[in-house]
Amino acid sequence: MILERELYKSIGATRAIAKSLRVYFVTIISGLIKPRLQLVTSFSRGLPELIDSKNCSNCKKCELICPTNCLSIEEKSDQLESFILDVSACIFCGLCSDVCSPKVLTLTDHRPLASHGESLWKIDLMKRE
Amino acid sequence: MVTPNSFLNYYSGKLNVIDDSNAELILEPNEDIKGIFKKLKEEFGFIMLIDIFGLDLLKKKSFDPQNERRFQVVYILLNMEMHLRLRVVVNVDVEKNEVLPSCRDLWAAAHWCEREIWEMFGISFGTESEKRLLSVSGLKGFPFRKDFSFNGLDESLDSEESIFENITDVPKYKLNLVDSFSIGPIHPALKGSMKLHLQIEGDGILNSQLEVGYLHRSIEKLCEEKLYTQIIPLTDRLNFFSAASNNIGWCKAVEDLVNIEISDKAKAMRMVASELARVSDHTQCIGSIARAVGMFEPIQLSISIKEIVSSLFERLCGSRFNSSISRIGGMSVEVPSGWVNDCLTTLKVISKKVDEIDTHLTRSTLWIERLRTTTLNAYDAIDLGITGPNLRACGVNYDIRKVSPYYFYEDVEFEIPLGINGDCYDRYLVRIEEIRQSLKIISQVLDSLPLGKMCVDKLKTELDLNPLNFAPNLCEGYSMTETPNGELGFFISSDGENRPYRVKIKGPSFFSAQAFSSMLENTKVNDAMISLCSMNIVAGEVDR
Numbered sequence A: 001m002i003l004e005r006e007l008y009k010s011i012g013a014t015r016a017i018a019k020s021l022r023v024y025f026v027t028i029i030s031g032l033i034k035p036r037l038q039l040v041t042s043f044s045r046g047l048p049e050l051i052d053s054k055n056c057s058n059c060k061k062c063e064l065i066c067p068t069n070c071l072s073i074e075e076k077s078d079q080l081e082s083f084i085l086d087v088s089a090c091i092f093c094g095l096c097s098d099v100c101s102p103k104v105l106t107l108t109d110h111r112p113l114a115s116h117g118e119s120l121w122k123i124d125l126m127k128r129e
Numbered sequence B: 001m002v003t004p005n006s007f008l009n010y011y012s013g014k015l016n017v018i019d020d021s022n023a024e025l026i027l028e029p030n031e032d033i034k035g036i037f038k039k040l041k042e043e044f045g046f047i048m049l050i051d052i053f054g055l056d057l058l059k060k061k062s063f064d065p066q067n068e069r070r071f072q073v074v075y076i077l078l079n080m081e082m083h084l085r086l087r088v089v090v091n092v093d094v095e096k097n098e099v100l101p102s103c104r105d106l107w108a109a110a111h112w113c114e115r116e117i118w119e120m121f122g123i124s125f126g127t128e129s130e131k132r133l134l135s136v137s138g139l140k141g142f143p144f145r146k147d148f149s150f151n152g153l154d155e156s157l158d159s160e161e162s163i164f165e166n167i168t169d170v171p172k173y174k175l176n177l178v179d180s181f182s183i184g185p186i187h188p189a190l191k192g193s194m195k196l197h198l199q200i201e202g203d204g205i206l207n208s209q210l211e212v213g214y215l216h217r218s219i220e221k222l223c224e225e226k227l228y229t230q231i232i233p234l235t236d237r238l239n240f241f242s243a244a245s246n247n248i249g250w251c252k253a254v255e256d257l258v259n260i261e262i263s264d265k266a267k268a269m270r271m272v273a274s275e276l277a278r279v280s281d282h283t284q285c286i287g288s289i290a291r292a293v294g295m296f297e298p299i300q301l302s303i304s305i306k307e308i309v310s311s312l313f314e315r316l317c318g319s320r321f322n323s324s325i326s327r328i329g330g331m332s333v334e335v336p337s338g339w340v341n342d343c344l345t346t347l348k349v350i351s352k353k354v355d356e357i358d359t360h361l362t363r364s365t366l367w368i369e370r371l372r373t374t375t376l377n378a379y380d381a382i383d384l385g386i387t388g389p390n391l392r393a394c395g396v397n398y399d400i401r402k403v404s405p406y407y408f409y410e411d412v413e414f415e416i417p418l419g420i421n422g423d424c425y426d427r428y429l430v431r432i433e434e435i436r437q438s439l440k441i442i443s444q445v446l447d448s449l450p451l452g453k454m455c456v457d458k459l460k461t462e463l464d465l466n467p468l469n470f471a472p473n474l475c476e477g478y479s480m481t482e483t484p485n486g487e488l489g490f491f492i493s494s495d496g497e498n499r500p501y502r503v504k505i506k507g508p509s510f511f512s513a514q515a516f517s518s519m520l521e522n523t524k525v526n527d528a529m530i531s532l533c534s535m536n537i538v539a540g541e542v543d544r
Ligand code: SF4
Pocket: A048, A065, A066, A067, A068, A069, A070, A071, A089, A090, A091, A092, A093, A094, A095, A096, A097
């Protein structure tokens, strides 16, 4: 707890007790009243999302700019085949959505911090639409 | 009295004048380098060594192996009176076993820089410099050379050296009090990993050494393989408590290199972002000192200030810490509506909390008693190349925001707080006052925020600003900003490609860490943590 010897030394016993009690009650009451800490809000940058795969021009700019090389695009006869994102490597920097000129790749506020298995770290953005 | 003119005349033939406050001098190793440096320091007043770094020219397009020397060592010197920066370039050929003279006796700051150059490039400055600093022992070859390829570690070289020499001048009856131990590598305030070796007698410290390199990620080498824009997220990881100001430093360096003028609003918002980062970094530093002393309320207050600043950043750009907030040519986002008002109201809250920290700490006898340690005088601080609040705490008035103002720092009103004694208490006082000045700057800038856009596509430049194609012409340059810990400089050498040829980051903590190694002598063991926190050494910036 807050009752620390050094504190008494610095401000004297009476003030220290008063202070400790104040902190004690304030912590308890604010713990009850305040909502719990929200880690992710709607402003947060999170995983990229492909909102409209039909308008994606397969230019692969996002793949080239990604600093962690976590996007990989495969195409089959000019059609988008798969759009794989490595969730464990993405750092939510937003460079991919910056360079996407049709603006079909944007960032969401979704930040997964755990997964059930190794394979789930790689997701196909086309299937998530 | 030395004037810029007398200096320019003396070296008239050899000096390339870059602009009003920058010049370049090129030397060959057969000249009397030591003599020239001595003259520069003693007669022309270049009393501070900003940085030394190496450059391997092997893959440069213009390099001619027959007639030119392969390596360059670049010294950046500062004359604090004339605000003149001099870049001294020395050409070396390692194959001919050329050894450069060490400048340790002229500028104490040179020691770690020389060790770093030796381990990265294999350029020797005498036997004292031939000790590894950042990389693992047993690494074969010199990693920053352009023809380096990694082929394993040499196990035989991996030998444990004893860190301290045996003490001989202690009287015999005291000998069993002499002991040595190490703290770390986990930093108590989570500023990265470093190890502090202490040799003690009773509880007094005889010798100390800070071992760095645990967080070495070789960012400078990584930069050579990345596009200019891809480096922005990397700079987040330098001083991770004030990521925004590192981003801005990098983008400013690139823009200075290619002479891009960004929009007024982007300039103003960059100031706001870097001052907000300064607020959070300084409160974090004060919080960590309070933790080392054992006072609890200031820690709570500093955490809550950091929380407020992080939520402001989150509203602004979507990320609390690794903000990646700026882009080359502007900022990554536009200001969300309502953000400016929110920011102005929260500034009042922050300022109230800062006052509260002030009433808890500044006059507290315990606080003053515990913090009156590890004095650094101004002469040593300049000699050791310390910049930022740690230098100003010694009473040296040097702040890049004042001496070579960038963006609108000329037009806003703020003061530079100075200390007197240069001890931990003064470093604390300077930081708390700088928070107030930062808040003042932010409110002035936000009150008269220029209109317009931050990410403008059409800037006056012939270069392609598309992140994938952006490629400066053949040029090199050094540019610096004032970050919370001091001068953060980027030296960029470009070969006309879309990736930089060489990047050198001058982290302010590197020099604080070097100074700290020798500062602890004649203090007590329980002051060691307080001093370490008060210097605000962040391992991300030291090791890079
Ligand atoms: S947010 Fe950044 S790291 Fe993630 S996919 Fe986009 S560019 Fe890559």
